[in-house]
Amino acid sequence: MNEQRFLSQLEEFSTAFNDTKGNGVTRFSWSHTATLAQSWLEKEFSRMGISLRADGAGNLHAHIKGKTDLPRVIVGSHLDTVQNGAKYDGSFGLVAALETLRSFREEGFIPNRSIEFIAFAEEEGANFGTTCLGSKLITGIIKPNDLKSLCNDETNAWDMLEKFGLDPANLENEQIVPHTVYAYLEAHVEQERRLFKNNYKLGIVKAISAMRSYRIIYHGESVFAATPLKERRDPVVSFIECHTEIQKAVASGIFPENTRFTVGQICCNPGTPIMVPGECIFTIDIRNLEISNLPAISEKIKEIIVKVAEKNGIGVDIVPLSRSGGVKMSELVQNAYKNATNELGFEYFEMNCGTALDAAPMGMVVPAGLLLVANQVNSETGEKYALPEDLCSGALVYEKTIRQLVSE
Ligand SMILES: [Zn+2]
Structure with a gap:
């Protein structure tokens, strides 16, 4: 992977698609800013000759054909943020996955297994208070019809999706079929301070809290x-x-x-x-x-x-x-993350994760694995920030692990 390009695109994505510049990152699902972020991703994928498709919830999908019909590997993270969220929340995993796929393309590496990229919608639950809504809808944990009774002060989720030009009725046909998926891999910046306190840069998650x-x-x-x-x-x-x-x-x-x-x-x-x-x-x-x-x-x-x-x-x-949540991460993916980390000469911390990321609903239906990168904490302001070298280490481990699993 091209580390410089990865870092500059991560910076560009996190800075450009933000409704609260200077005060964290705010990018709600189904907003104008989310549409701009989607267009940016579409442009990057189209440069590789790959199209991006939105499902009925607004999750964005891209497919990279492998040499075989073996169960595919899914990579990705979420597109939205909370109000005034952390800078690389969600975007780190998306841009790391993008850079990985682009590197494969540039090398002429054709994976054995097909790869699906997903940018999940509404992981944070900012619109209706339900977290991981996009991933819960395509894993069947929430049924499309439940969207009609999911309300905020202004509207229900079904109407909001339709108003945004999406087709929630079609979610019935867009469910993840577990036996067609080998693994789901997500990379994310850590939300807690466990890695920082324990002086580690990378965390491999054993289980996600309920x-x-x-x-x-x-x-x-x-x-x-x-x-x-x-x-x-x-x-x-x-x-x-x-x-x-x-x-x-x-x-x-x-x-x-x-x-x-x-x-x-x-x-x-x-x-x-x-x-x-x-x-x-x-x-x-x-x-x-x-x-x-x-x-x-x-x-x-x-x-x-x-x-x-x-x-x-x-x-x-x-x-x-x-x-x-309340999901154990897959041994297969944990071991692949560990091997990649060791081979790259980095150290890792095995931990449980208190944040309910998309890896939680995904982990209920397919083998899933979550890699975390440490946030540093400014001792005076409490502000969290990830160091470029740590983001690169995380992206390198992520790329190596994906390469391993899609080659199996
Ligand atoms: Zn997040």
């Missing part, structure tokens, strides 16, 4: 700010109590080791300084490395949420948003 998320709505009563405190049914008070109770429960050690919970979104309705809100709406994300632990943890947390509502005499709704 996660579930919920939207909670506390229904109180909206009254004017002049209303005496005693006469209010303020849902924000319940939110604060609930958060504190869950923190206490975690500290008391009643949950299994490695349990994480996060309130990532809070809003009040009406959200105005002079009113007590009628509703406090927030999300809770619950994670554990063992999927079998999730039901009990979720039940306990729901119990706390309901208890607080009852105590304060307000209503509560708990809406399931997303569930994923």
Whole structure:
């Protein structure tokens, strides 16, 4: 691979397709900016004589024909980001896969197995709160019809896809058929700080954490700010109590080791300084490395949420948003990553991953493997950034591993 070209294209992609320049990277699925990123990829693939096709969810697919009809190897990562996301999130894996395929083409290397490139849509779940939506739809974990009941304030997911010119009805015909796939390989920058703390540059993932998320709505009563405190049914008070109770429960050690919970979104309705809100709406994300632990943890947390509502005499709704992960990565791909890393003279850290990437849904239906590259952490600002040499090391391992598996 051409390391210089890889780095400059990664920089170009991460910088150009961003709605919040100077404040992280924001590239939501099915947005104008995502369309521009798609055009860029189309242009790069067309230079190799390969066309890029969008499926009913907006995942982009490219096919490279191998010498045989053996099960193919899928490579890729996601096209979207969260609001103000990390610079190379998603784009690292996409550009590393692109550079790998282009290098093969330039060398005249024709793989034994066909290769499919996928740029997944909506991995972050920014539009509807459901993570890995693109990969869940083509692996059958979410059915196309479920899109009609997946809503945000403005629309449902089915209508949004149609409005964007996609054909969600066709997703039925675009499912991944497990026995036609040899392996799925993803490369990604690490979201946690495990590699940094352990002083490693590359991580080979053994398993991806299980996660579930919920939207909670506390229904109180909206009254004017002049209303005496005693006469209010303020849902924000319940939110604060609930958060504190869950923190206490975690500290008391009643949950299994490695349990994480996060309130990532809070809003009040009406959200105005002079009113007590009628509703406090927030999300809770619950994670554990063992999927079998999730039901009990979720039940306990729901119990706390309901208890607080009852105590304060307000209503509560708990809406399931997303569930994923709890997937072991394939030994075949892990070993291939290890061999490639060793042969290139790099070191690796074997780890579990707390982030639900597309490798999680993919890993439920086909053998999947995830390679992580360390983010450095600025000790003063906490800002995360990946070093060019580490991105190159990761891309080299990724390329070598793909070459190995498509030659088998
Ligand atoms: Zn990502």
